[in-house]
Amino acid sequence: MTTANTELYPEAQLVTDLREWMPHQRWFAAKGQTLTGVRVLLRDPLVEEPGFGADHLLVKVSFESAADQIYQVPLGYRPHLPDDLQQWTVAGPDESRGRSVYVYDGLRDQEILDRYSRNLASGTTSGPVELHNVPGSVIEPGLRGRALSAEQSNSSVVLGEKLLLKMFRRLTLGINPDVELPLALGEVGCRSISPIRAWIEAEVEDVRTTLAMVQDFAANSADGWSMALGSVRDLLIEGDLRADEVGTDFAGESQRIGAAVADVHAHLVAALGTGERTAAELSEGMIGRLEGAAAEVAELSELAPAIRARFEEFAGLGRVPVHRIHGDLHLGQVLRTPERWLLIDFEGEPVKSLEERRKPDHPFRDVAGILRSFDYAAHHSVRESQQGAAVASQREFRAREWAERNCAAFCEGYAAASGTDPRDSGVLLRAYELDKAVYEVVYEARHRPSWLHLPLEAIRRLTAM
Ligand SMILES: Nc1ncnc2c1ncn2[C@@H]1O[C@H](COP(=O)(O)OP(=O)(O)O)[C@@H](O)[C@H]1O
Ligand SMILES: [Mg+2]
Incomplete structure (x- = not known):
């Protein structure tokens, strides 16, 4: 189909440009994969005016050694680009390629x-x-x-x-x-x-x-991750005070986050019901992920038998109640509005298939997600600073204390709202925490090797309990 936009910007050139531009975008999930093809599934003209065009595009990308992915890409076209849009350019005008306009990320144009x-x-x-x-x-x-x-x-x-x-x-x-x-x-x-x-x-x-x-839109809100980092930062600045003594103690918020998570769980049950799965089946998935991770990350191999023993202990629990859960919960997925805490972003883990994401799971997967996030928040500023060994170990100690205090407060809030304290089901909770930490080990080994020790340390702690 020819539209004014396809005349302005022929599809063959569009495909060539997208192939070049897409892999560098923040949302592009297949970083490092070799692209083999780009195909436009939908090109819906949004604006077709003299000197101004925009298309809404769905684009399918194929790779040498990964499954195809589909992306949503709104693009704008203008013969002259205002300064504030320059940084969002996909390609500039080039008559020899039949492209008479600037092409840019459409979501940046007012x-x-x-x-x-x-x-x-x-x-x-x-x-x-x-x-x-x-x-x-x-x-x-x-x-x-x-x-x-x-x-x-x-x-x-x-x-x-x-x-x-x-x-x-x-x-x-x-x-x-x-x-x-x-x-x-x-x-x-x-x-x-x-x-x-x-x-x-x-x-x-x-x-x-x-x-x-x-x-x-929750105006005037802050996400839990930034708030937690602020609290840890303040704690580490105050030389000798404990987490409960500094101005920005986060424990009260952690408790309220616990209550909000429990509230969402209760409503998920009310809306979509509960079921049961065997702990053996759930543990099998964890063991499968552990095996994959241990094969990839050498540092994990010495810890793998102890983790596996925890998963097997979990398998012995028989049937466990399950329901739909958030599935990708961490402190960046909770928002503090002036009134209350909200859970956002229910997409689930993007690496999992839709079928896997929609499968009911034990709610402690969400609980474990937040607990692991406290560990990350606590160590974030410790990691980023360059200091001598004595100071570092002191900071490390206090960061640990912050994490424990907030994990406990979160569990108290969850328990008060749901009647179930996650800490009373240690075997179950530890299995989910370990499953998450194993995932983190793979992530850090691939993307941030200097952080690898953080999930490894958590695994040592969790398997020693
Ligand atoms: N309803 C909302 N109100 C205000 N800010 C929001 C809202 N939903 C998301 N945000 C902000 O956008 C960010 C990303 O949202 P999220 O849904 O997690 O997107 P993504 O899928 O890209 O992770 C959040 O961290 C938060 O800062
Ligand atoms: Mg998110």
């Missing part, structure tokens, strides 16, 4: 964001794209868009400081749990999440697939 905002408010979609409003929710017209600067694995746009449009960058065919779970939670009245107002989906390769969602 006018394009406003166009998305207008379409959401009016319900305008084109091609195979469908907009669903949650009953009772209206998206008011005229909300100005602004790209959220904290660029994560997806791209979020704040609309009028009221709503957040989250566009999934890497698409997983099917309904994204980041829409499914908050929608179900909203229906049963859960207040520890940001309510969903609308979502966008399309048939992609014959599968109904979530492209984006709109939820309430």
Whole structure:
């Protein structure tokens, strides 16, 4: 199909440019893989005006030794690029290649964001794209868009400081749990999440697939990770004070985070029910991941038998209750609003298949995610500083103390709200903590070898308990 945009920017050149540009983007998940092909699955014109164009694109990327991936890529086209858009350039004009315009990341252009905002408010979609409003929710017209600067694995746009449009960058065919779970939670009245107002989906390769969602924007909020880091920083500055004596003690917040996680768990049960799985089956998965990790990371091999023994101990627990969980919980996935803590980002672990992510699991996977995150937060600033051995060991001791204090407070909050203290089920909790630490070992070995000792140290501690 030819449109004004395809004349402006022929598809063959688009594909060549994307192939060059995409691997360098923050959201590109296949870093280091050799690309073998790029194919445009959908090219939906959003703007076609003299001197200004924009397309909404779905792009499939193939690799030499990895499964295909599909990405969502909004692009803008302009003959002249304002200064603030320069850094988002995909390619500049080059008549010899049939490209007469600048091509750039469309989500950085105010006018394009406003166009998305207008379409959401009016319900305008084109091609195979469908907009669903949650009953009772209206998206008011005229909300100005602004790209959220904290660029994560997806791209979020704040609309009028009221709503957040989250566009999934890497698409997983099917309904994204980041829409499914908050929608179900909203229906049963859960207040520890940001309510969903609308979502966008399309048939992609014959599968109904979530492209984006709109939820309430929590203005004046801070994420748990930054708050925790601030608390640790203050603690380490105060030479001799303990975690409970400094101004920014985090334990009260940790307790409230525990209560919020328990609240979400209870509502997930109310909305989507419970089931049972055998601990043997769950432990088998953990052992499989351990074997894979030990084969990859030499430092893990000496600890592997002790970890395995913990997983086998867990396998002996018989049947355990399971339900849908968050699945990728850490301190960066909780937001402190002026009123309460919210859990966000219910996508689950992006490396897992959708089927795996949707499988009910024991809620302690989420609990373990937060506990491990406290360990990371505690050691973050210790790691980053260059100091002598004596000071380092003193800081290390106090960081450990901070982590223990906040883990305990979190468990107390979880226990008070749910009636179940995770610490009373040590075998179960340790298995999930170890499973997470094994995952971290692989991650650090691949991306940040100087951090490898952190999960290894946690494994030593957990297996010695
Ligand atoms: N409802 C919201 N209100 C305010 N800020 C939010 C909201 N949802 C997400 N954010 C901000 O955006 C960041 C990334 O959101 P998240 O859903 O975790 O995206 P990703 O999938 O890219 O990790 C969060 O750390 C938070 O700072
Ligand atoms: Mg996130």
